[in-house]
Every structure is written in C-alpha cells, then in structure tokens.
Amino acid sequence: MVSVVEVLALLVAAFAGGALGAAVGALEAFSLAGILIVVGETTDLAGGAAPDPGVGPTALGSTGLTASVGLGPLFGPHVAFAGGAAATAFAARQGHLDTDFGYHEAKHVTRAHGPRVDVMAVGGAFGVLGVLVTYASAGVGLPWDPIAFSIVVTGLLARVALGYPLVGTVRGDGLLDMSPYADRARGPPRADGGVPARSGIDPADTMGGERRFAVEPWLPHQYRWGEVSALGAVVGVLGAFVTYRSASPLLAFGIAAATLLFLCVGVERFPVTHHVALVSSLAVVGLAGGAATPAAVAGEVGLLAALLVGAVFGVVTALAGELAQRVLYAHADTHVDPPAAAIVVGSFLVALLDVLGVFQQSALPTLGL
Numbered sequence: 001m002v003s004v005v006e007v008l009a010l011l012v013a014a015f016a017g018g019a020l021g022a023a024v025g026a027l028e029a030f031s032l033a034g035i036l037i038v039v040g041e042t043t044d045l046a047g048g049a050a051p052d053p054g055v056g057p058t059a060l061g062s063t064g065l066t067a068s069v070g071l072g073p074l075f076g077p078h079v080a081f082a083g084g085a086a087a088t089a090f091a092a093r094q095g096h097l098d099t100d101f102g103y104h105e106a107k108h109v110t111r112a113h114g115p116r117v118d119v120m121a122v123g124g125a126f127g128v129l130g131v132l133v134t135y136a137s138a139g140v141g142l143p144w145d146p147i148a149f150s151i152v153v154t155g156l157l158a159r160v161a162l163g164y165p166l167v168g169t170v171r172g173d174g175l176l177d178m179s180p181y182a183d184r185a186r187g188p189p190r191a192d193g194g195v196p197a198r199s200g201i202d203p204a205d206t207m208g209g210e211r212r213f214a215v216e217p218w219l220p221h222q223y224r225w226g227e228v229s230a231l232g233a234v235v236g237v238l239g240a241f242v243t244y245r246s247a248s249p250l251l252a253f254g255i256a257a258a259t260l261l262f263l264c265v266g267v268e269r270f271p272v273t274h275h276v277a278l279v280s281s282l283a284v285v286g287l288a289g290g291a292a293t294p295a296a297v298a299g300e301v302g303l304l305a306a307l308l309v310g311a312v313f314g315v316v317t318a319l320a321g322e323l324a325q326r327v328l329y330a331h332a333d334t335h336v337d338p339p340a341a342a343i344v345v346g347s348f349l350v351a352l353l354d355v356l357g358v359f360q361q362s363a364l365p366t367l368g369l
Contacts, residue, residue, distance in 0.1 A: 010073055011128050017074040018083025018127020019120035025112040026084025026335075028264050033075040034257025034274070040065030041251040058138045058146050060282075060363045062250055070254070071147060077257075077340075078130035078150040085109050086158035087123035089334040093162050094118070098191040103216045105191045106164065106334040110264050130154050141365040143351035145278075148343035155336035156328075168332035171214045176326045178217055185214040218325035218338050221269040228322045229315050235273040236314015237307050239280035244306045247294050249285045249363055253278040275339035279317040279346030280310035286350050286359030317346035 021029040044064055059067040073079055091097050091113055092106035101108045113119045130150050137146035159166060172180045217223035222231070239252040256274035263270045285291070287309050288300040297306075321342030328336040353359040355369045 010131065013073040014079050014127045014131040015124035017079035019124035021080030021084030022087030022113050022120045022123025023115060026081045026088060026109040027260055028112065029075060029080035029084055030077050031258055031261040031264060033070050033077055034254045036070035036075055037066050037250055037254030038258055040070050041248045041254060045246055058134045060145065060250060066250060073131055076147060078134045078147045079127040082130045082151045082154045083123035083127035085155060085335045086126035087113060087119045089158050089162050090122040091119045092191065104212050104333045109335050126154050126158060138365055141367045143348055143366050144344045145347040145364060148340040151337050151340035152344060159334045164333045170331050175331065178215055178223055180214040181217055186211040215330050218329045219272060222271055223322060225322065228318045231271055232276050232314040232318025233311045235276040236280040236310040239277035240284045240306045240310020243281040243284040244297055244303055245294055247292055247297050249281040252281050272339060275321055275342040276314045276317045278343055280314045282347060282350045282363060283309050283313040285363060286354055286361040289360040290362050313346060317342050320345040
C-alpha cells in the first residue's frame with residue numbers, strides 16, 4: 001500500500017515538473033522527455049531487460065528511466081508539457097506575452113517563461129492535476145493511454161479555468177473548414193491584456209502583425225487531409241519497423257518526440273509525428289501478442305504484416321489528430337494538444353481489439369476485460 005508520504009512526494013515532484021515545463025517551455029520539455037525515453041529504452045535493450053507489464057500502470061508497461069523520468073512526474077508529458085501549456089495560457093491572459101508569434105499567444109507552447117513565479121505556479125498546479133488525472137484514468141482501467149487522456153483533459157480544464165472559450169469562434173463553413181486560413185483571413189488580436197480589441201476579417205492582411213488568423217491550423221504545413229494521411233502511413237511503417245526490431249512500444253515514440261527540438265529552434269515545416277509512432281508501435285506489440293523481445297515478436301508475426309498494420313494505424317491516428325486539431329485547436333485561443341487526442345483515439349482502438357481478442361497486449365488498460 002502506498003503511504004501518504006509517498007503520495008505527497010509524488011505530488012511535490014509533479015508540481016516541480018509542471019513548473020519546470022512553464023520555465024523552459026512546454027514543447028522543449030516534451031522534447032527532453034523524448035530524449036530520456038530514447039535513453040531509457042536503449043539502456044533496457046542493451047541490458048537485455050524485458051518490459052514488465054506489472055510495473056507502472058500509467059507508463060505503458062515501461063520500466064527504468066523511461067517510467068520513472070521520461071514518463072514520470074518530472075518530465076512526463078502529462079506533467080511538464082501539460083503544465084507548460086497551461087502556464088502559457090495563463091501568461092497570455094495576464095498580458096505577459098506579446099511576441100511575433102503568428103497565432104494567439106496562449107498557443108505559444110514553444111515559449112520559455114523563465115523564472116516568473118506566478119507562471120511557474122500555474123504550471124506546477126497543472127502538473128499536479130495531470131498526475132491525478134493520469135492515475136485516476138489508469139486506476140479505473142479506462143481503455144486508452146492514460147497520459148494522453150490526461151493531457152487532453154487538463155488542456156480543456158485550463159481553457160475553462162482561465163476564462164477562454166471552450167471551442168472558440170467558428171469561422172468559415174464550420175469546425176472542419178480551414179479555407180479562412182488558406183485565404184489568409186485575419187480576425188481578433190493575437191495577445192490578451194492591454195491590446196485594443198478589434199473585430200472583423202482582414203483578407204488583405206493590412207492590419208499588420210497584431211491581428212491573428214481567423215482560423216489557426218495546429219501546424220500550417222501539416223493540415224491537408226491527403227498530406228496528413230501520407231505522412232501517417234510513412235511514420236506508421238517506421239514506428240512498426242522500430243518496434244519489430246526492438247520489441248519496445250516506446251522507442252519510436254521517444255525518437256519522434258526528441259526530434260521536436262528541431263521545431264523548437266525554428267526549423268520550418270518540420271513534421272510532428274510522435275502520436276503516429278506511438279500508436280503504430282502499440283498496434284505491432286498487440287499484433288505480436290505482447291511479445292517482449294525482438295525474437296519473440298518475429299516468432300509471432302511477419303515483418304510485412306507488422307509494417308502493414310503500422311501503416312494502417314498510422315493513417316488512422318494521423319487523421320484523428322487532424323480531426324482533433326480542427327475541432328479543438330483551430331478556432332480556439334489556447335493549446336489543446338491534437339496529438340494527445342489522436343493517441344487517445346488510436347490507443348482506444350488497440351485496447352478495443354485486445355478486448356475483442358484480435359490483439360493481445362498489456363501496455364494499455366482494458367477495464368479489466
């Protein structure tokens with residue numbers, strides 16, 4: 001039985017993790033988590049250690065450095081990334097942000113806030129909330145990735161708690177219409193606090209940089225259905241191949257997350273793919289019956305079958321992410337993470353196929369079924 005002291009220590013660590021995410025930037029913290037996961041998984045592979053599905057119900061069956069740090073209460077994305085994203089929304093609401101960021105400042109998740117005490121406190125509070133939601137989801141056995149679920153929930157809670165609209169103002173022909181962005185239509189100001197209110201659309205972009213796009217796709221280079229599908233298939237194959245050769249459902253995810261450092265430093269058109277890599281990897285593990293070594297995976301399923309399954313789940317997850325960005329992000333003021341929503345959808349499908357007897361895995365909870 002977990003003692004009160006251990007719970008308190010976990011929450012203190014989570015507060016520090018969320019505050020750190022606010023200080024260094026949400027996406028930067030997530031990239032660091034990716035690096036830690038890669039190190040943790042490769043260390044386990046080098047040591048010949050097989051994942052123990054009985055350890056860490058919130059860490060997708062991982063152990064060691066991955067479970068305790070990369071997905072733990074300090075750098076776990078439900079803590080540091082989610083805390084940093086909520087802190088950014090708070091900083092924008094307080095009028096702390098007025099940069100050259102092209103979208104609403106509350107979405108500026110690559111922004112490091114430094115040691116601003118009030119912003120770090122908000123990040124810490126949402127880091128604690130992230131841990132609580134994650135453990136609640138895993139404790140009930142809800143059939144999806146509890147970390148991704150927590151990121152979505154805390155993102156929506158931050159939006160409501162800080163006074164932002166839950167969905168936002170829908171422009172164009174509905175939630176799924178991105179044409180106002182393609183037409184470069186402009187709407188309200190990008191920053192909160194002290195910026196004079198403006199209204200209307202400015203198709204010619206004559207009002208300058210203080211007005212935001214009327215519709216803001218999560219990634220301006222990654223929102224067209226066909227391109228998203230193609231990218232999903234490619235990364236799904238890559239995730240499946242890495243998992244087939246390593247038996248790790250998290251190594252490809254860690255690699256994809258770590259590469260987001262390139263996005264943080266301003267590399268243009270760099271794709272975001274960690275959600276696709278994770279779900280395709282989980283699908284391969286499920287297809288292989290939860291095999292814990294490369295030899296065991298190869299004994300259960302052929303490489304071509306694994307790659308095809310990875311491609312299918314990659315496309316489905318990528319499209320789920322695009323749908324999520326159009327519904328939860330493009331018309332709103334704050335960052336609710338489309339990849340996290342996509343992981344919830346994709347991991348639910350993996351868990352459902354497990355319940356139906358098509359897959360067999362232990363990384364995801366399945367309501368005890």
